[in-house]
Amino acid sequence: MSNYAEILQEELEVLESIYPDEIEKTSEQELQITVEPDEQVPDEEIRLLLKVHYPPEYPDVVPDLAFDIIEGELSAAEEEELLEGLRTLGTESLGMAMVFTLVSHLREALATVVADRIARQKKVERDRAVAEEEAEAARTRGTPVTTASFLEWREKFNKKMRLKAAQEEEERTRGMTPKEKEEYKKMKTKPTGRQLFERDRNLATSDAALVDEDAVSVDVSQYDRTAAAHDDEEDEEGHVAFSDSE
Template identity: 45%
Template structure:
C-alpha cells in the first residue's frame, strides 16, 4: 500500500509540472485533467475533462477513466465554447484510451493516456469536418440537379395544362374578387347600396335559365299571332334605359297634372 501511495504521489508531482493549469486533484486517488486538441478548431470547439481513478493495484492494473463535459460552458478568451460529444463518440474515445493503457501496464501511464485523449479529440474533430463537407457536397449536388431539372422544364401534356389552367383561373378569380372588394370599400354608402342592388339583380340570361315560367312559355312564342320578343331588351343596359325613360315620363305626367291643377 505504501508503494502504491508513493507511486501516485510521484506521478501527481510530474503531472502538476506538465499540466499546471489543466490538472485538478480530486482526491488522493483521482485527478481531473482538462483535455483539448493540440490544434483547436474555431468552427468545432471541443474541450473535455478526463477523470482518472487509480485502483490499489496501479500501475499493474489500468485505472478507471471517463470523459465529462466541462461544467462551465462560458466562452474562453477567444470566444469559443467547450463543445460537447455526440452520441457514440465518448465510447469510441474511451476504447482507444483503454487500448493505450493496456500497452502501458507496469509503468506510470496518466500522461500517456492524457496525450492519447488529446489526439483522439483532434481526430474526432477532423472526422466531424469531413462528414460535414460530404453533407455539404451532397446538398450542393442535389440543388444543382434540381436546378438543372427545373431549367430543362417539364413536358407539356393535356393533363398538366388542365391542371395549370385550373389553378391559374382560380388565382385570377381570387385576384379579381380582391380588387372588387377594394373598389367597393372605397365607395360611398349610397354607391355601395346601388352596387349591391345591381349585383343581386338577375340578368336576362339568368332569368331565362332559372324561371320556370319563361322556360314553359317558349312554345307560346311561336303561336299564331304571337308577337316576336327581342331578347336584347332583357340586357341590363336596356332595362336601365327603359326604367329611366319610364321615370322621366312619370315625372312629366306628374308635372303636367300639377300645372293643370294650378291653371284651374
C-alpha cells in the same frame, strides 16, 4: 511504501510538472486533468475534464476513467468512442505508468473528432449544392418524352378537357327550359360542313365533275387568225394613197 504506491507517486509528480495549470489532485487516489486539442478550431472549441481514479493494483490494471465536457459538445457516440480508445490504450500499457500516454491520446483524439465533424459538415454542404444544381438543371432541361409518358400525358389532358367541357356545358344550359335544352342538343348534334365532307369524300369530286360537264372547248389558233384578219381590215380602211399627179 509498496511498489504500486511508489509508481503512483512518481507519476503524480511527473504529471504535475507537465500540466501545472491543468491538473488537480482531488484525493490520494484521484485526480482530474483539463484536456483540449493542441489547436482549437473557431466555432468548434472543445474542452474536457478527464477524471482518473487509481485502483490499488495500478498500473497492473487500467484506472477508472471518465470525463465531463467543459466547453463544446460531443454526441453520445463520440463520447463512447473516446472512452473506448482510452481503455484500449490502457490495456496495451499495463505494467507501466500510463496516464500521460492516455492524456496525450485524448488530445489527439479530440482533434480528430473536430476534424471529422468539419469534414462531414463540408460534405453535407457539397452534397446540398450538387443536389440544388441537379434540380435546377432538371427544371430547365425538362423531362424526356417517351411514348409511354406521352400517352399518359394525353390521357390526363383529354380527361381534363372533357371535364372542362362538361362543366362549361352545364353552365351554358343551366338557365334553359327543357324545350330550349332539347333544341340546343339538336343543334349540337347537327353535323358541320367539315364533318359532312369527311363523311362523304365523293363530294370533293362531284363539283369537279360538274365543272367538266359545263366546260367549253376553245381553239386558240382560230382566235389568233380571226384577230389577225380584223387587224388587216382596219389597216386598209385607214390607209391614204398618194400619187405623183396630185
